[in-house]
Amino acid sequence: MIKTILFKNRPAGKPSTSNFELITEDDPKPAEGEVLLKSLYISVDPYLRGRMRDQKSYIEPFKLNEPLESNVVAEVVESNNSNFQKGEFVSGMLKWKELQTSKGSGLNKVHKELAPLSAFLGVLGLTGLTAHLGLEKIGHPKEGETLVVSGAAGAVGSIVGQIGKIKGCRVIGIAGTDEKVEHIKQEFGFDVGINYNSTKDMKQAIAEACPGGVDVYFDNVGGEILDAVLQNVNKDARIINCGAISLYNETEVPMGPRPEGILIKNTVLMQGFLVRDHVKDFGSSLQQLGSWIKEGKLKYDETVVEGFDKLPEAFIGLFEGKNTGKMVVKI
Known part of the structure; x- marks a missing residue:
């Protein structure tokens, strides 16, 4: 049986x-x-x-x-x-x-x-593919830019942050405990970490962590953290909507700030990402992820x-x- x-x-x-x-x-x-x-x-x-x-x-x-x-x-x-x-x-x-x-x-x-x-099932599966292809296809990170990642200690977020560092970005990670914040900095090389559970003003915390503004935001959580990041975006910023775990268990759609003005004023790209739409790129992406692991540039x-x-x-x-x-x- x-x-x-x-x-x-x-x-x-x-x-x-x-x-x-x-x-x-x-x-x-x-x-x-x-x-x-x-x-x-x-x-x-x-x-x-x-x-x-x-x-x-x-x-x-x-x-x-x-x-x-x-x-x-x-x-x-x-x-x-x-x-x-x-x-x-x-x-x-x-x-x-x-x-x-x-x-x-x-x-x-x-x-x-x-x-x-x-x-x-992780770094060499859909998790790694989501992190790599989402960041590449929508984020287009450039050396010297600031990348913010929510769910930064999670499966996708921890890989996104490391790829950002490989690309030469300054990387800020948002996680839920002080231990996770220290972990993403010590283990994965994030420049700054923010504990959203102990932070009273996320808008201000992101502003302090990103004095030059946010160029790329890889969003795994949605909700109030997305609202706070939007208040700090630069012109031509790119936002990857990969996940919205903060909303998954809601029984009604919550009302939040309306982002239209920010998106228009800063000509921001905000786009949803589904890894299944990019099957043709899986082979080359897995090859790149494998190379980074072999070179010691990517941990998981x-x-x-x-x-x-x-x-x-x-x-x-x-x-x-x-x-x-x-x-x-x-x-």
């Missing part, structure tokens, strides 16, 4: 463990042309919260009483597909199951000789939670700031 986690009901506000159900099922058997996959590492990501709403978005919502899914690194334990051999490792969008079958579509082979397997953090049963708890922990870097569950 294997364990599977189902999406039981849609949360109102922050998710809880009652939104999930752990069940057991018979072991699956691969048919002709299929592989049997054993989950090794499963990614939990803030965007999964959006899939819990029954509304149209850029990705299909989760269906009730069916398994959730996210990016998974798995081992091929049995193969009836000539493209995959027993003992190989793959990554792809897979279900929250200990064992499952796949026809092979959407699976990418990964090699533990290049990096630990969990890295292919992981928060690893052990145990399949802990998947819901790890996911909920994202909204409580319990992760530093990429949150993954080791099965």
Whole structure:
């Protein structure tokens, strides 16, 4: 028997463990042309919260009483597909199951000789691609410019800040604890860190950290922090709207400052970013990220939670700031 986690009901506000159900099922058997996959590492990501709403978005919502899914690194334990051999490792969008079958579509082979397997869910997966391509495609950072990153101790933000330093930017990171602020400065080379939980006036704090103004803002949180950054942008600033975790659990759309005047006056570009729109660039981006890691220019953090049963708890922990870097569950 294997364990599977189902999406039981849609949360109102922050998710809880009652939104999930752990069940057991018979072991699956691969048919002709299929592989049997054993989950090794499963990614939990803030965007999964959006899939819990029954509304149209850029990705299909989760269906009730069916398994959730996210990016998974798995081992091929049995193969009836000539493209995959027993003992190989793959990554792809897979279900929250200990064992499952796949026809092979959407699976990418990964090699533990290049990096630990969990890295292919983070810095060498969609996380790293989001950080690199979002910053490059929209931010266009230039040497000497000031880059501000929210969610700076998180999976995407910590990589964005390091790439900014590689590009010659002055980098300011916003995080939720003094420990995280010190970590991004000491470990990842951020020039300044701001603890948003202990800062009473974010507009003023950003002004002090960025005396020359903000040229590029990589936004992972939205809300009041975005409002504060907008008050400090330079002419022709670029804002990458990558995430809005501060709003994901809101039951109503909050009213905030209207940015039109700032955007017009400063001719600011503010653009949403979805990494899935840039699949053709994945290969070259992963090659660049791998090179930076090999050269020692790019480091990464992981928060690893052990145990399949802990998947819901790890996911909920994202909204409580319990992760530093990429949150993954080791099965």
